[in-house]
Amino acid sequence: MIKAPRGTNDILPPETNKWAYLEALLRRLSNTYNFQEIRTPIFEYTELFTRTVGETTDIVQKEMYTFEDKGGRLLTLRPEGTAPVVRAFLEHGLDSKALPAKLFYLGPMFRYEKPQAGRYRQFMQYGVEILGSPSPYSDVEVIQMGVKIAEELGLLGTTLFINTIGCPECRKEYREDLVEYLKDQISDLCPDCRSRIDTNPLRVLDCKNPECRKVTQDAPSVHDYLCDECEAHWETLKTILTSLGMEYTVDPTLVRGLDYYTRTVFEIKWPPLGAQDTIVGGGRYDGLAEQLGGSHIPGVGFALGMERLLLASDKGEKPIDATCPIDCFIVVAVGEDDGFSDDMYIRGFQLLQDLRSSGISCDFDPLRRSMRAQMKHADRAGAQYTIIFGEEEFRNSAVSVRSMKHGWQKQIALDHVLGFVKGEILGGT
Numbered sequence: 001m002i003k004a005p006r007g008t009n010d011i012l013p014p015e016t017n018k019w020a021y022l023e024a025l026l027r028r029l030s031n032t033y034n035f036q037e038i039r040t041p042i043f044e045y046t047e048l049f050t051r052t053v054g055e056t057t058d059i060v061q062k063e064m065y066t067f068e069d070k071g072g073r074l075l076t077l078r079p080e081g082t083a084p085v086v087r088a089f090l091e092h093g094l095d096s097k098a099l100p101a102k103l104f105y106l107g108p109m110f111r112y113e114k115p116q117a118g119r120y121r122q123f124m125q126y127g128v129e130i131l132g133s134p135s136p137y138s139d140v141e142v143i144q145m146g147v148k149i150a151e152e153l154g155l156l157g158t159t160l161f162i163n164t165i166g167c168p169e170c171r172k173e174y175r176e177d178l179v180e181y182l183k184d185q186i187s188d189l190c191p192d193c194r195s196r197i198d199t200n201p202l203r204v205l206d207c208k209n210p211e212c213r214k215v216t217q218d219a220p221s222v223h224d225y226l227c228d229e230c231e232a233h234w235e236t237l238k239t240i241l242t243s244l245g246m247e248y249t250v251d252p253t254l255v256r257g258l259d260y261y262t263r264t265v266f267e268i269k270w271p272p273l274g275a276q277d278t279i280v281g282g283g284r285y286d287g288l289a290e291q292l293g294g295s296h297i298p299g300v301g302f303a304l305g306m307e308r309l310l311l312a313s314d315k316g317e318k319p320i321d322a323t324c325p326i327d328c329f330i331v332v333a334v335g336e337d338d339g340f341s342d343d344m345y346i347r348g349f350q351l352l353q354d355l356r357s358s359g360i361s362c363d364f365d366p367l368r369r370s371m372r373a374q375m376k377h378a379d380r381a382g383a384q385y386t387i388i389f390g391e392e393e394f395r396n397s398a399v400s401v402r403s404m405k406h407g408w409q410k411q412i413a414l415d416h417v418l419g420f421v422k423g424e425i426l427g428g429t
């Protein structure tokens with residue numbers, strides 16, 4: 001038997017109901033914050049990611065699904081959403097329209113990673129981007145929305161970590177001093193960090209290795225190197241957060257790893273998840289549009305992995321209900337083979353169509369199993385009402401309607417049953 005590729009995930013019912021709920025929640029909040037959806041292709045020219053995410057990042061070096069198509073073009077399944085959004089934004093001239101543009105995306109991303117709990121090679125991400133605003137208010141807008149999503153899912157006790165990593169201007173001198181500092185301690189660093197010193201020294205700061213942590217504790221801080229503009233942005237950001245009563249922790253080792261980030265970076269964590277407890281991560285990327293050949297379009301946004309968010313939701317205060325019950329189920333008695341039960345079946349099937357036409361969700365058993373099996377089926381489907389076509393009732397042109405919730409059962413004339421059930425379920429319409 002052929003199985004699904006390693007690291008992929010079939011999402012089956014009733015789990016799909018949780019996904020639908022989460023997607024609806026994210027779409028609703030997008031609207032609340034005035035973000036509009038953008039859909040970009042799931043593959044792009046490889047260069048889009050190597051040029052923006054960064055040649056030296058794990059994503060580009062180890063995790064991309066890259067292939068050559070029949071025309072010899074190098075393509076990559078998108079590993080993240082921001083670069084494609086900015087690419088599309090520039091390509092379609094959205095920068096000449098009203099700014100800022102507020103966009104959200106929701107769809108699959110692909111990374112060749114070691115599969116582990118809640119992490120897949122094809123995974124679903126939701127993200128928002130505000131393009132064309134250098135204002136720290138925009139930073140706070142996306143941070144606040146990330147916190148709001150967690151709240152709506154009943155994830156209490158999230159923690160917000162923020163940091164600034166400056167701009168390419170102020171980072172130049174910082175980088176030199178950091179490299180010098182790290183080179184002095186090189187023997188204490190893990191092999192990964194040793195090679196990062198020259199390629200991506202900032203990444204050493206967020207290495208989880210305890211030995212590296214010890215080294216970076218006393219490393220020079222970018223906060224001492226900020227230019228006036230970056231300093232002002234950082235201070236204003238904190239002032240706005242405080243004015244909203246939002247608690248935050250400044251984490252100088254938070255750098256987020258991707259080359260395109262500038263100034264603000266942030267993560268929202270939910271500690272009950274354990275080691276992998278970041279549920280939302282994002283930051284500002286003021287140079288990204290220029291890197292792609294566009295004009296200077298400052299931007300800020302976040303992304304969240306929906307698998308991890310659902311994992312968190314299951315452990316949270318109000319786990320998403322996976323059931324998707326139907327309103328009613330039609331049960332037909334299986335009688336002697338005298339054609340009588342055929343009549344009942346056809347009449348039951350007609351009622352099914354009438355109910356569905358009225359917007360009432362309902363089902364029946366096409367396999368004509370025993371009454372008991374049909375009742376079980378009704379139960380499994382979560383039906384609130386069963387409509388029972390019994391032989392005796394049917395001879396009197398009636399059926400029995402049973403409320404599964406309240407336990408009562410009533411005989412209703414066949415001619416009135418549609419109106420009765422509609423009244424019960426739709427409230428008398």
Ligand SMILES: [Zn+2]
Pocket residue numbers: 166167168169170171226227228229230231
């Ligand atoms: Zn700066």
Ligand SMILES: [Zn+2]
Pocket residue numbers: 189190191192193204207208209212
């Ligand atoms: Zn390290």
